[in-house]
Amino acid sequence: MTVSNPIRENTSISFLSNVCRRIFAAYARRCTTAIGAMAAAVFWAMLVAPPADADGKTTVCVLVPHFKDEYWLSVGYGLEQEASQHDIALLFFEAGGYQSLAEQIAQLDDCAKRGVDAILLGAVSSDHPELLATIHAISGKLPVFGLVNELLSNDLSGRIGVDWQEMGLVLGSYLAEIHPAGTAVQKAVLISGPAESGWVGPLERGLRLGLAQSSIEILEVFRADTGLRQQLSAVEEAFSAHPDAELLIGSAPAVEAAIGLIRATNRQTGVGLVSTYISHTIKRAVMNGRVLAVPFDDPRQQGVLAIRQMLRFLEQGQSAGFEGPEILLINGTNNRIGSIILSPADYFPIIQ
Structure with a gap:
């Protein structure tokens, strides 16, 4: 929903936070490498991709709607923090937004072909039939876990988030x-x-x-x-x-x-x-x-819990339920704000 407004030219960038400036910078850097990436993709398509865990590491795909929202940076940071404790390699993918259903489905298929050990999915839709059908097909080969966003699939091996x-x-x-x-x-x-x-x-x-x-x-x-x-x-x-x-x-x-x-x-x-x-x-x-x-809802801790839940499944083979942090109301007077831990100011994940 876009409206014409002469104010925007003066306001749309000038007031961005330092984190959002860094987000836009990261996207700009990715755009400047697009031509090289396309050439590399053509070359890669002529080869057979090696297994994702060729070095023996547990390898996990993390799919999110996008990292244009600071919230997802804290989720990503929590994932990386916990993954580093278990020698887990994370492959981050972003769909590009909540309207990018086809892109996220393609990323799911790509991850399955890579031979990863699991997929953590921050879904762009909770119930789109094509997304659910893709999850159903992939879940027979490797575990798929819901991450943060509601996902109405019976084929998940677990889900981390809040209500x-x-x-x-x-x-x-x-x-x-x-x-x-x-x-x-x-x-x-x-x-x-x-x-x-x-x-x-x-x-x-x-x-x-x-x-x-x-x-x-x-x-x-x-x-x-x-x-x-x-x-x-x-x-x-x-x-x-x-x-x-x-x-x-x-x-x-x-x-x-x-x-x-x-x-x-x-x-x-x-x-x-x-x-x-x-x-x-x-x-x-x-x-x-x-x-x-x-x-x-502690997005950083949700990332930590997602890795722990996934590891329990990989080690014990038992599907998990719905888990997540307690929801707390934060305001300027209840003394909770000081205990909130989010991702560092300079954090931005490496995106595939």
Whole structure:
């Protein structure tokens, strides 16, 4: 959902956090090597790829929607931290966004052909028939584990994540405490991810359930892929459609975009900001009081738990269930923010 707005040329890059600047730089470096990569691919296609574990290491494919969202950097860091303790080689792939279903399916097939020991899948869709069919076919050859995002497949050997409905419920319940039913109405907009992603639907259901006994009215929901640029477009559209909004509830990139947009334009300065999940930028914004609250599902620890769950399966041969960290509500007054550990500022995984 993109709208024309003359403000963007002055704001879309200037307020990026250091982490997001590094993310864009990493993508730019990859683009400059595209021609060489294409030539190498042609040459590689003429050969037979060697087994992924030719050196005896356990080798694992990690597939994620993208690393344009800081949240996934912390997941990747947790994966690498734990993998290094067990001499596990990780091969990182990103689909390019939540609309890149065909690319993620191709990456699944590629990983199966490489002869890896397991696949950790941060799915771009929770229930698309083609994705589920691919998982079904591959799971007969090697284990596939769900990573972070909801994935409605009966063929998984395990799944690490949290209940995204509970994420929304924790946040909505907290906001209901601040703005209980019967108090002055608070007009809100919700900026979320694309509908096809596995976390958006459950998150919104939980949020609305938590807000049921509040005075908060969600005027409209705006959706976009969770890259910063796309979420900025959604924020601009929301502010244009609802200039009287008093509260913006949004994904981490949406809230970061809103902070920068407000700073650059000096408009909507009184809007309260609430994030639906954590990132480096959101952590800093909670600490300085710009963001009111965020539910914390410890993305770094989810990466650690995913490696441990996978190892238990490879060593014991028993499928695991659904595991994940406890969800905590973080704000500027409950003394939890200091204990949050995310990926280092200079971390970015090597992507295949």
